[in-house]
Amino acid sequence: MAEPIDDFFAVIPAGGVGSRLWPLSRAETPKFLHDLTGSGVSLLRSTWDRLLPLAGRESIGIVTGRLHGDKVGEDLPDVDPANVFIERDQRDSTAAICLAAAVLQRRNPDVIIGSFAADHVIRRQRVFEFTVRQAVATARAGYIATIGIQPTEPATGFGYIKTGEELDIDDAPLAALVERFVEKPDLETARRYFSDRSYLWNAGMFIARADVLLAELAENEPELHAGLQEIADAWDGPDRDAVLDRVWPGLKKIAIDYAVAEPAADKGRLAVVPGQFDWDDVGDFASLWTLIADGRRGEVTVLGENENVLSDEAGGLVVSQTGRVVAMIGVQDVIVVDTPDALLVTSPAHAQRVKQAVSSLHDQGRDSVL
């Protein structure tokens, strides 16, 4: 087994609820705390396990909310408590990742930060490691690196990265400059991207030296940068909470794509390493079904309790958190999510709409089931 990479520190932002996966995902038990693949462990734990050979136990950190600190600790008993960054409240991905970068840079000035979502599914570990090692080498050379996923279909649900000029970096043979980022395309455009191998899915993974990342942030968002530096100065001392209380609420909410990645791409500072591993952000129940059904749409796929699901020739997805009998009779392409206090019935074509249903429940004051 290869050694962890020198100076590499993996940061796992674990913030989003994943409301398109309600009622499985809830404010108290968000998507990353669930086992969505039947692997026996949560997505967060899978992410930890995947990064362990690359970063080592002492060099993996989590950024999460107050509500989830305890559960993250239970799920990851090996995590160093000093590496758990509890957010006062959510300020979007730039604040989450760059705060960790600023704190970690004070602990190790040469640190290279990699940011990896807590709630994605990745398969083909060897290819993943091979790709991340190249991205770290690219970051060490001074670039902000991202990993782009080689598309396996003309997807319209992801943003794309257009790769540009190849770079010539030792240990990163596949690295290239990013020409530009592209918003989610329509189907025709997605088909064109799919034939043109230079368009990759933007999976939101970033790897950069902390000093490079923070310098880029300082150029684009100087106030946010200053606020994070002030917090980082106090983080490992007695004034953390006081400074947090004072500074954090004023920080700008902005995604790292806009605060760092896109401006860096425009300036020729963003590199991409294409990843050939299997990646899925499991954005909704339709994606989940595709992921775990392995193409067998003509039968009922069950996640969770399964000895009590009965169906005739119907095809569907049943996510069961209860011990109840679930009978699917004469229905096709129906998704049923059965939890103790809420039941969802939807279809793959409309699974995205679950988010609106959650908003609607919130508007009706039914937050107890959200």
Place this chain on the structure above:
Amino acid sequence: MAEPIDDFFAVIPAGGVGSRLWPLSRAETPKFLHDLTGSGVSLLRSTWDRLLPLAGRESIGIVTGRLHGDKVGEDLPDVDPANVFIERDQRDSTAAICLAAAVLQRRNPDVIIGSFAADHVIRRQRVFEFTVRQAVATARAGYIATIGIQPTEPATGFGYIKTGEELDIDDAPLAALVERFVEKPDLETARRYFSDRSYLWNAGMFIARADVLLAELAENEPELHAGLQEIADAWDGPDRDAVLDRVWPGLKKIAIDYAVAEPAADKGRLAVVPGQFDWDDVGDFASLWTLIADGRRGEVTVLGENENVLSDEAGGLVVSQTGRVVAMIGVQDVIVVDTPDALLVTSPAHAQRVKQAVSSLHDQGRDSVL
């Protein structure tokens, strides 16, 4: 209010589980114990209330199974315990109805028995009473009378009664002979019947003098008749249980349609009174939806707990026995039946298949949810 009819005794067979309405209907709480219309009372209780002005409190009896005797008593506190006939086990409708007839004839030799299912929905009470009074008059004249429902659509799910020659009976202006019974037709035939006003739905209601009914049975099924007479002789004495234990298990299981009605029709002894009241046997969840949705199929119709059902533009039926949130998102024509230990998801087109699902659960040894 009109007086109860002299010598008329209404018998309510309350036996069938209604397994097409699983998981609402169960062996322990069959269809007739449920409020399927949101009226606030069970179908059994509605049947009792409907018959009360015709027969009077002392002259309504129930034939039911051992498992349901107590619940029937709770549901009908006014029933005379002497009029509750507990079946040792189910022997089909001839044994159920003719045993009651034989016992009641010993109590009143002139008794006229009417048999009315415990689990049908009937509306337009005045028309129902008008029809039953004619059927009793027809029975008093010596016929076995049935009530045929004037079809409101070309239904393929019911058997039909072809009316023949008109009779000339005082107080029964609409009574006619039954020409023959017809099995459930195909759609083309049903359409023909629907245009031809002489075909009526067979709703399984029979009204006859006990002596006439039993004489007809004696002709067609002499052994069954003899067995029932033997039990009836002992019923109101000390040997009821001993005779039941000895004789009941050997009784033939046969529907009253075959043991009495069809042979009587062939011999010109069966009369029919057409009923213009609304009648529904609520055979499955598709019928239930039609019944309670009142044609509004584009929205979600809720039976039971309703403040927690959420839907977008979807149309469907939600039967809820739990307090859970039920969200129907982007699904059309889906039927969801949510009970504490079992969940059914089906469609109107396949609601009939629920019966097979129940068989399948039985075969798998999961009778605890049946």
